[in-house]
Amino acid sequence: MSIMNTMILSCVKATRLMEMKEHVPLGFLKTMQLHMHTAMCSGCRNYMSQSQLINELLQKKFSVVPEVEDTDELEALILEKLR
Numbered sequence: 289m290s291i292m293n294t295m296i297l298s299c300v301k302a303t304r305l306m307e308m309k310e311h312v313p314l315g316f317l318k319t320m321q322l323h324m325h326t327a328m329c330s331g332c333r334n335y336m337s338q339s340q341l342i343n344e345l346l347q348k349k350f351s352v353v354p355e356v357e358d359t360d361e362l363e364a365l366i367l368e369k370l371r
């Protein structure tokens with residue numbers, strides 16, 4: 289496999305890495321692959337900015353962690369927030 293085949297990602301793989309990046313560090317090779325892909329692909333740049341906006345809004349919405357005594361009360365609060 290050539291170095292270009294290694295470095296060029298499909299859009300599906302690029303978006304998968306974007307979502308992974310939100311939860312775990314990607315490492316050097318995957319970070320470079322993602323950087324190269326988003327430098328060339330406007331669709332994935334749009335996806336990344338929209339995904340970051342959604343994550344920020346969700347963090348704001350659910351940032352307050354209520355203190356609850358039991359899981360039924362917590363479940364009711366979660367269901368209430370989702371409405």
Ligand SMILES: [Zn+2]
Pocket residue numbers: 298299300302325329331332
């Ligand atoms: Zn793409």
